[in-house]
Amino acid sequence: xxxxxxxxxxxxxxxxxxxxxxxxxxxxxxxxxxxxxxxxxxxxxxxxxxxxxxxxxxxxxxxxxxxxxxxxxxxxxxxxxxxxxxxxxxxxxxxxxxxxxxxxxxxxxxxxxxxxxxxxxxxxxxxxxxxxxxxxxxxxxxxxxxxxxxxxxxxxxxxxxxxxxxxxxxxxxxxxxxxxxxxxxxxxxxxxxxxxxxxxxxxxxxxxxxxxxxxxxxxxxxxxxxxxxxxxxxxxxxxxxxxxxxxxxxxxxxxxxxxxxxxxxxxxxxxxxxxxxxxxxxxxxxxxxxxxxxxxxxxxxxxxxxxxxxxxxxxxxxxx
Amino acid sequence: xxxxxxxxxxxxxxxxxxxxxxxxxxxxxxxxxxxxxxxxxxxxxxxxxxxxxxxxxxxxxxxxxxxxxxxxxxxxxxxxxxxxxxxxxxxxxxxxxxxxxxxxxxxxxxxxxxxxxxxxxxxxxxxxxxxxxxxxxxxxxxxxxxxxxxxxxxxxxxxxxxxxxxxxxxxxxxxxxxxxxxxxxxxxxxxxxxxxxxxxxxxxxxxxxxxxxxxxxxxxxxxxxxxxxxxxxxxxxxxxxxxxxxxxxxxxxxxxxxxxxxxxxxxxxxxxxxxxxxxxxxxxxxxxxxxxxxxxxx
Numbered sequence: 348x349x350x351x352x353x354x355x356x357x358x359x360x361x362x363x364x365x366x367x368x369x370x371x372x373x374x375x376x377x378x379x380x381x382x383x384x385x386x387x388x389x390x391x392x393x394x395x396x397x398x399x400x401x402x403x404x405x406x407x408x409x410x411x412x413x414x415x416x417x418x419x420x421x422x423x424x425x426x427x428x429x430x431x432x433x434x435x436x437x438x439x440x441x442x443x444x445x446x447x448x449x450x451x452x453x454x455x456x457x458x459x460x461x462x463x464x465x466x467x468x469x470x471x472x473x474x475x476x477x478x479x480x481x482x483x484x485x486x487x488x489x490x491x492x493x494x495x496x497x498x499x500x501x502x503x504x505x506x507x508x509x510x511x512x513x514x515x516x517x518x519x520x521x522x523x524x525x526x527x528x529x530x531x532x533x534x535x536x537x538x539x540x541x542x543x544x545x546x547x548x549x550x551x552x553x554x555x556x557x558x559x560x561x562x563x564x565x566x567x568x569x570x571x572x573x574x575x576x577x578x579x580x581x582x583x584x585x586x587x588x589x590x591x592x593x594x595x596x597x598x599x600x601x602x603x604x605x606x607x608x609x610x611x612x613x614x615x616x617x618x619x620x621x622x623x624x625x626x627x628x629x630x631x632x633x634x635x636x637x638x639x640x641x642x643x644x645x646x647x648x649x650x651x652x653x654x655x656x657x658x659x660x661x662x663x664x665x666x667x
Numbered sequence: 668x669x670x671x672x673x674x675x676x677x678x679x680x681x682x683x684x685x686x687x688x689x690x691x692x693x694x695x696x697x698x699x700x701x702x703x704x705x706x707x708x709x710x711x712x713x714x715x716x717x718x719x720x721x722x723x724x725x726x727x728x729x730x731x732x733x734x735x736x737x738x739x740x741x742x743x744x745x746x747x748x749x750x751x752x753x754x755x756x757x758x759x760x761x762x763x764x765x766x767x768x769x770x771x772x773x774x775x776x777x778x779x780x781x782x783x784x785x786x787x788x789x790x791x792x793x794x795x796x797x798x799x800x801x802x803x804x805x806x807x808x809x810x811x812x813x814x815x816x817x818x819x820x821x822x823x824x825x826x827x828x829x830x831x832x833x834x835x836x837x838x839x840x841x842x843x844x845x846x847x848x849x850x851x852x853x854x855x856x857x858x859x860x861x862x863x864x865x866x867x868x869x870x871x872x873x874x875x876x877x878x879x880x881x882x883x884x885x886x887x888x889x890x891x892x893x894x895x896x897x898x899x900x901x902x903x904x905x906x907x908x909x910x911x912x913x914x915x916x917x918x919x920x921x922x923x924x925x926x927x928x929x930x931x932x933x934x935x936x937x938x939x940x941x942x943x944x945x946x947x948x949x950x951x952x953x954x955x956x957x958x959x960x961x962x963x964x965x
Contacts, residue, residue, distance in 0.1 A: 381868040385784035388777035396837040400811035469703040478710040486897035620809045627813035
């Protein structure tokens with residue numbers, strides 16, 4: 348009461364000096380509040396759909412919650428130690444990392460030259476660009492289902508049909524041999540993503556000034572020199588974006604192996620995400636599922652910061 | 668010209684240069700032709716699965732087993748009849764359209780609102796808020812799924828298309844991030860001028876910032892449309908009854924039904940791809956430019 352009255356007195360004094368100050372300040376406050384209100388929907392969806400569940404995941408990973416009874420208690424790190432002794436989970440960690448690294452490297456090695464080539468004005472370059480890009484438009488799940496037929500050793504298997512027709516080679520068990528199944532999943536992943544990433548690089552390429560190349564040509568630089576000396580360094584920022592996106596989507600891979608191999612043969616193409624859903628949602632092993640989620644989150648964040656740090660360092664070295 | 672001795676030199680050198688230039692031009696044309704042929708062949712290879720899907724929809728199962736890549740010799744529409752009769756296509760397309768339209772509208776609206784807010788008041792607190800929000804981009808759905816599923820069960824939003832839209836709203840942060848990058852390039856003078864003219868906070872958003880952000884709104888809406896229409900993970904987690912299936916879930920659940928009759932499966936796939944192909948043809952030029960614009964700014 349006292350504080351309030353002094354505050355009013357003070358503002359009255361202020362008003363005597365500058366009579367229009369209070370309404371102006373009030374209007375500014377009201378405007379600021381109205382602007383802040385525009386954050387509300389995004390902040391709410393972030394809090395309810397991302398922040399709260401993430402914190403709960405980490406909390407649940409230290410309990411033996413089974414999803415039904417509320418009589419659960421703290422079990423320490425036992426969910427985590429259970430994870431690393433479960434072959435289905437260690438296999439999924441191995442394959443997820445293998446897939447993420449392999450697709451990132453192969454897609455990058457294909458996408459950059461592809462972008463450089465489709466940037467040349469040859470006959471049909473727009474068609475080629477569109478075709479390569481199109482593979483990333485349909486649902487990956489549906490495309491993966493189609494690839495199961497293409498890779499099949501049975502009548503529908505075009506790859507084996509061509510191998511037999513051209514070389515007389517017998518049917519290759521693309522999806523039922525451990526290593527071949529892993530290779531097949533990775534190759535389909537590359538096929539589906541290379542075009543999209545080359546379009547990303549293309550965007551950056553088109554903003555490279557032509558003068559650089561003109562100057563290099565005058566200096567007598569060969570095509571290779573121009574690629575490694577100009578194109579590649581100038582694509583460094585694009586590479587940061589592309590590699591981060593590839594690694595993140597690679598670690599999150601789910602529907603591609605699910606549709607192509609269902610995680611088999613044995614555990615060879617199980618993914619982390621598949622196990623999280625299997626343990627945490629279908630089998631009701633919330634503790635282990637949450638622990639795996641927490642490990643996965645740590646992995647994603649470590650990779651993200653690791654790559655961003657390394658690539659930013661490279662960028663700054665290149666442009667110093 | 669006046670000196671006889673210099674004339675031949677002048678006549679010869681340009682001839683050599685012209686020849687060399689001609690030869691260069693021819694070599695360049697030949698190289699481009701080779702490049703064009705090689706690239707078209709590679710593109711044809713990449714597109715082979717699509718040819719394979721479509722060509723087999725017009726064959727009998729026996730015929731596709733014998734020659735999977737040949738053109739259909741007795742042309743048949745039986746597969747289309749099969750699929751239309753056995754799969755509730757209209758229902759699945761309707762479900763996909765419902766979640767996609769609502770999901771894209773809400774996320775783009777929410778994201779643009781937040782982007783507007785931070786561009787009006789880039790205070791220290793708001794910049795911290797932006798950083799906090801951006802962490803959402805690093806947190807995969809799978810990390811949140813276990814508690815999220817429980818929360819959705821408790822709120823009665825599981826196995827409901829509207830509940831699915833609610834889950835998709837998490838994408839608002841992605842939209843916010845991209846739209847913010849673009850909005851920050853809009854000159855502040857426009858907002859100041861509108862304020863002087865007496866425009867309120869809502870009016871500045873609706874009449875000035877939104878129309879000026881149209882290019883980035885289109886890009887974000889395209890990304891969201893492709894993402895939500897093709898989503899399998901979230902839909903498969905939260906939907907259980909087949910009457911709620913989106914088209915992607917419908918294709919997935921029909922694999923078992925058509926294991927022996929795979930031309931029919933290819934037909935279902937082809938039909939399911941039609942909306943995305945049409946969408947691709949409409950947005951194709953925009954996306955290639957937009958991807959670049961969004962990426963270069965972001």
